Amino acid sequence: MTFGQALVHQRVQLPAARGCSRPMRRSVVMRGSGRFFIGGNWKCNGTIDSVTKLVDELNAGSVPSTVDIVVAPTFVHLERVQRTLKGPFQIGAQDCWVSKGGAFTGEVSAEMLHDMGIPWVILGHSERRSLCREDDELVGMKCEYALSQGLKVIACVGETLEQRDSGHMWDVLDAQLAAIARHTSMDHWVDLVIAYEPVWAIGTGVVATPEQAQASERLEGPGAACEVHAHVRKWIAQNVGPEVADTLRILYGGSVNEGNCGTLANLEDVDGFLVGGASLKGPSFIDICNAQNKHS
Numbered sequence: 001m002t003f004g005q006a007l008v009h010q011r012v013q014l015p016a017a018r019g020c021s022r023p024m025r026r027s028v029v030m031r032g033s034g035r036f037f038i039g040g041n042w043k044c045n046g047t048i049d050s051v052t053k054l055v056d057e058l059n060a061g062s063v064p065s066t067v068d069i070v071v072a073p074t075f076v077h078l079e080r081v082q083r084t085l086k087g088p089f090q091i092g093a094q095d096c097w098v099s100k101g102g103a104f105t106g107e108v109s110a111e112m113l114h115d116m117g118i119p120w121v122i123l124g125h126s127e128r129r130s131l132c133r134e135d136d137e138l139v140g141m142k143c144e145y146a147l148s149q150g151l152k153v154i155a156c157v158g159e160t161l162e163q164r165d166s167g168h169m170w171d172v173l174d175a176q177l178a179a180i181a182r183h184t185s186m187d188h189w190v191d192l193v194i195a196y197e198p199v200w201a202i203g204t205g206v207v208a209t210p211e212q213a214q215a216s217e218r219l220e221g222p223g224a225a226c227e228v229h230a231h232v233r234k235w236i237a238q239n240v241g242p243e244v245a246d247t248l249r250i251l252y253g254g255s256v257n258e259g260n261c262g263t264l265a266n267l268e269d270v271d272g273f274l275v276g277g278a279s280l281k282g283p284s285f286i287d288i289c290n291a292q293n294k295h296s
C-alpha cells in the first residue's frame with residue numbers, strides 16, 4: 001500500500017478531489033501568468049546568521065519587476081525571513097501536510113501557512129518523494145489541499161537517471177502529472193506552477209549546453225528541459241485543457257547557476273527556474289533573477 005493509499009485507508013479527512021467545497025480564491029484562468037518565475041529552494045540549510053546575511057544580500061540586490069521571485073526557507077526561518085525580506089521577493093514553504101491539521105506530529109498544515117501570510121508552497125520535491133517516500137497520489141492530494149486553502153503551489157516532477165536510461169521516463173513523468181491533474185480542481189490551475197527537476201541534474205552540476213545536448217545520445221540539461229517542457233505542456237493541453245497549458249508556467253530545476261541561466265532562460269517552454277544551491281548565495285541568486293537580460 002502506498003503512503004497516499006494508506007492515508008485514504010485511515011480515513012484522514014481530505015478535500016473532495018474536484019469541486020472542493022471551500023471557497024475558491026480566483027475562478028478565472030488568467031492569461032497574465034506569462035511572467036518569468038524564479039524560485040529559490042533553500043532546502044534544509046541556514047542558521048540565524050546565514051539567513052540574516054542572505055536576506056541582506058537579497059534586499060540589496062536589483063531584480064526586474066517583471067519576474068515573480070519566491071524564496072523558500074525552512075519552516076523555522078520562515079517568520080524571520082517574512083519579517084526582514086522586502087518586496088518584490090515572496091516567500092514559500094518547502095512542504096505542508098496533506099489535510100487539515102491535527103494529530104500529525106511534526107507536520108505543518110496549509111492553513112497555518114496561509115494564516116501566517118505565506119503565499120507559496122513547494123510540493124512533491126524529488127527529495128521528499130525519495131527520502132520521505134511521498135508517492136504520486138500523496139503529492140496530488142497535497143497540491144489540491146494546499147490550493148483549496150488559498151496557497152499557491154510549485155509542484156515538482158522529474159525522473160531519476162535510472163528511469164531515464166531504462167526508457168521509463170515518460171511513464172514516470174506522465175504518472176506524476178496525472179496524479180496532480182486528477183486532484184487539482186480546474187479553477188486552481190491558475191495558482192499552480194510545475195517545476196521539472198530531473199533528479200540526475202539536482203546538485204550535480206550536470207547541465208550541458210544545447211550543442212552538447214544535440215551531440216549526445218541522451219539529452220541532458222537544457223536539451224532535456226526543452227524536450228520535457230514541451231512534453232509537459234502537450235500533456236496538460238491534452239489531459240487538462242489547452243487554456244491551462246497555454247498559461248501554465250513550467251520551471252526548470254537542476255544545477256541552475258549564474259553561468260547557465262541565460263541559456264536556459266532562452267529555451268522555449270522554460271518559464272523560469274527552481275534553484276537550489278545557487279539560491280543560498282545572494283549575489284548568485286540575484287544574477288539568476290536577471291537571467292532574461294543575459295545574452296547567451
Ligand SMILES: O=C(CO)COP(=O)(O)O
Nearest residue numbers: 041202203254255276277
Ligand atoms: O532541487 C533543486 C531545487 O528545488 C535544484 O537544486 P540545485 O540547483 O542545487 O541543483
